Amino acid sequence: MSFTKLKAQWLEHYKTAPDQLNKMGEINGLISAFNANVDAVIKVxxxxxxxxxxxxxxxxxxxxxxxxxxxxxxxxxxxxxxxxxxxxxxxxxxxxxxxxxxxxxxxVGYDKMQMGGQGGIVANVMAVCGVNSVFVHCASAPKDQAKLFLDLPNLLTTDQNGDIKQASKVDRSSDLALxxxxxxxxxxxxxxxxxxxxxxxxxxxxxxxYDPLNFKLHIDKNFANRMAQNDVNPEYIILSGYQMLHEKLQDGSKGADRIDESKKIIEKWRESCPNSFLHLEVASTQDKLIRKHLMDSLVEKVDSLGFNERELIDILEVIGEEKLAIKCEENTNSSNLFEGMLKIYEYTKCSRMQLHMFGLYLTLQTKNCKVSPIQNRNGMQLAATVAAAKAGTGSLDQKEVLLWAKDHQVSEVGLQELSDLQKTATTYFGENQLLETGLCSNDQFDLIAVPTILIEKPVTLVGMGDTISSVSLVGAR
Missing domain, CATH: 3.30.1110.20 (Adenosine kinase, small domain)
Structure with missing residues (x-):
């Protein structure tokens, strides 16, 4: 089938995006933790x-x-x-x-200030997509930070007294902006x-x-305690912020201990909602010992992992797959990265993993995953639509903007990557319709791949991966 016909076929697949967005309004609660900060953005x-x-x-x-x-x-x-x-x-x-x-x-200076940190970016996106209660953790929440949260009543955090308040209206004035x-x-x-x-x-x-609080994964006690109360009950918990940790922190403590402490806090959050879906956004974790500890300790508790090409390669480096890491780095294509995902599964046994690469999103999940393949594809298509809106308009501050790209065609870059992946997937799954449907499976795995919408001259790329991972997951209903 020609790329012209494939683009038309994928445009039909993408027509589910508005319905998927509406379904996000059915979600009662979500926690986004741990890192939110102020981004000083400049184009040079x-x-x-x-x-x-x-x-x-x-x-x-x-x-x-x-x-x-x-x-x-x-x-x-x-x-x-x-x-x-x-x-x-x-x-x-x-x-x-x-x-x-x-x-x-x-x-260097900056042109503008905007929400930063995976936790903060995810919270804004989830709130504007209509999730009913989005609880966002802030290590620091002075006015400069709070004003970067969208002025929405469903976007919440804790004030200095530990009470839940609209995030944009909180001013913990003794905190420093990060x-x-x-x-x-x-x-x-x-x-x-x-x-x-x-x-x-x-x-x-x-x-x-430069962020001394998030460097040590500082967790606000008021927020941690309030999220453990029975009235919160989040359906999703999205984790991030671990990438700033080092083996040894400036105060003499160990980064691995901070990871372990966060696990205890998360376990308390899940006591009232044991069926909540726990996702870790890996991010660019430079310290190899921290990267390894995340794979060996935290990942055993999570339901889902999100990463880009570089982050996938970084994981391979610390799980004994150095040769494959080099192969992926030398030729960063969907086929090699898919093989990398299989190796990460062998090591972690994580039931869902999603890669967002240039032109293509790829999810590998086990048969017992909580989300079906078609739901996953629909969520990924919504994510691609929302990400294109962010790239094309520069901001996702109003719900009307989210579907700005809904009639855009998928990229030829993505279709070519998908075509190459289909050949590789045949080795593992047999003959399949991955290029036409984005779906194929065997007795152990479901593979879902979606060619994405690319914007030729993006206004911004900040927070793109966080947006993709969170909307793909939460939009899969």
């Missing part, structure tokens, strides 16, 4: 970065050199940016020195450095983060 160009390097007499050898994926110097900040720019990838590096934080504030830099760049832009020219292959962003 190559010439601007060249000027910052020159004006500050930065050491270009350090910028072009190898090193840890963390920021302890001004050169590290530019090195991280250049790494993302020249490869067209998204990464988050942590700032470990307050002087670098102040230098970025002075030399600010992250989101430095965006465009496809086709270039940077000249030491006689070399680096051309950006894909629009993306680099995140530089």
């Amino acid at each position: 160009n190559g010439k601007g970065i060249e000027k910052i390097i020159a004006d500050n007499s930065l050491n270009t050898k350090l910028i072009l050199g190898e090193g840890e994926n963390s920021i302890t110097s001004n050169e590290d900040a530019i090195r991280g940016f250049l790494n993302c720019f020249k490869n067209g990838i998204a990464e988050e590096w942590l700032i470990e020195d307050v002087d670098v934080f102040e230098w970025l504030n002075k030399n 600010i992250h830099w989101i430095i965006e760049f465009d496809k086709g832009d270039s940077i000249q450095l030491n006689g070399e020219t680096f051309v950006c292959p894909k629009a993306n962003r680099f995140i530089a983060t």
Whole structure:
């Protein structure tokens, strides 16, 4: 079948999106934890970065050199940016020195402030999609943070007294605002450095983060206690924020201990709602020991995992699949990544895993998963529609915007990836109609794959993965 006919067929599949969005209004409660912060967003160009390097007499050898994926110097900040720019990838590096934080504030600045942190972004998306009660955890909730939550009565957090209030109206004035830099760049832009020219292959962003509370997965006691009360009863709990942990924290404690402490809190939340669906958004976890502990400890409790290409490769690196990780990195395509998902399942036995990659979303789930394959496909299609609206309009602050892209066709990039995946899936599942229907299965697994809508010149890509994972999961009704 030609791509033209396939696009028409997938446009028919996507017509379920409005109904799926309406079904999200049937969900009574959802907890989004743990990280919410303020994002300082700026779009830069190559010439601007060249000027910052020159004006500050930065050491270009350090910028072009190898090193840890963390920021302890001004050169590290530019090195991280250049790494993302020249490869067209998204990464988050942590700032470990307050002087670098102040230098970025002075030399890079920001164009706007917006909601940041997976927990905060997911909460806003879930609320505007109509979930009845969205409870969002905030390590810090001063006015600068609270005003970034949508002004919606169904979006809630705890105030300084532990009472549930509309999140946008809370002002825990003694808390400090937690600010992250989101430095965006465009496809086709270039940077000249030491006689070399680096051309950006894909629009993306680099995140530089200074956040002492979320660095240690600080959990607000008022929120933790209130969510354990019997009147909350969330149907979904979406976890994130673990990526900022390190093996050893600045206060001398261990990152693994913070993970284990969060497990105890989550168990208390689930006592009144044992059938709640628990999802972990993996995110870019730089510390390998933390990454490994998440796979060995927290994942055994979750029902679902969400990750992008880079995060999947990172997981493979710590579960004894280094060769496959290298294979996926050298050739990052749907077939190799699917094989990576199979290996992650062998290690974790997680009943549902979702990959969001460029042009394609892919879910692998076991037969005992709580969500059916067709429900999953419908949720993924809604997620693709909502994500395209975010990319095309720059904001999901009103329900009317969510279906902005509902009549857009799926991308040829996605169809090509799906076509290649179908050939690989035949090895594991036999002959199938994956390209035409997005569905195939065997006795153990269901595989669901959806080609996505791509926006040629996105207004923003911030929070795209979080939006995709949460809407795919909660929109699968």
